[in-house]
Amino acid sequence: MQKECKCGKTLSIQLRTVKYSKKIHIRNVPIFSCENCEESEVLLDVKEDLTQLIQKIDPSYSKNQIFFNEINEFAHLLYVSSEKELIHIPIEDIIQLRINELLDILLLAQSLHDTKWVNETEKRLLQLTELIHF
Missing domain, CATH: 1.10.287 (Helix Hairpins)
Structure with missing residues (x-):
């Protein structure tokens, strides 16, 4: 799964943290990221789940982080497959x-x-x- 950046370089997939409302960190979100120009975007395959998650967050939510890999299977697979003991x-x-x-x-x-x-x-x-x- 590759995509070309507008700068011409290839975007890589990384699990990153998305900040919501400056207080909630949504961890392990699959993001296309360019190491050359630092452009980034959420993968289209997970965007709907991320949007739904954000819409469900209650303004009085007391925790400051959510693990997206516990909600989305693509994120889960990326997370698991990057663990050192499973990399092989x-x-x-x-x-x-x-x-x-x-x-x-x-x-x-x-x-x-x-x-x-x-x-x-x-x-x-x-x-x-x-x-x-x-």
């Missing part, structure tokens, strides 16, 4: 492990009749299937 594992294997993990979570959520948890897990699985077909 092919991304396809990491994706398969995550799918299996989410399927286990889905079964547990269904057995507990937790509709919110089921819906959230199904959304995450959908994000992964969209990534696989990318």
Whole structure:
């Protein structure tokens, strides 16, 4: 997944922190970034989830940081695949492990009749299937 910057250099994907309302740090957001001109932009594939997250933040939110990789599967995969102990594992294997993990979570959520948890897990699985077909 590469993109060209307006300066002509190739943008790289990095997990960065996005500041919201000067007090909340949204960590591990996948960003296209140019090391040459320092231009950056949120990846289109995660922009909708980031926008939805920001819209859901209550003005009285007391925490000062949110981990985007806990909300978005693409961010999660980038985060996990950059861990030193997993760097040697092919991304396809990491994706398969995550799918299996989410399927286990889905079964547990269904057995507990937790509709919110089921819906959230199904959304995450959908994000992964969209990534696989990318």
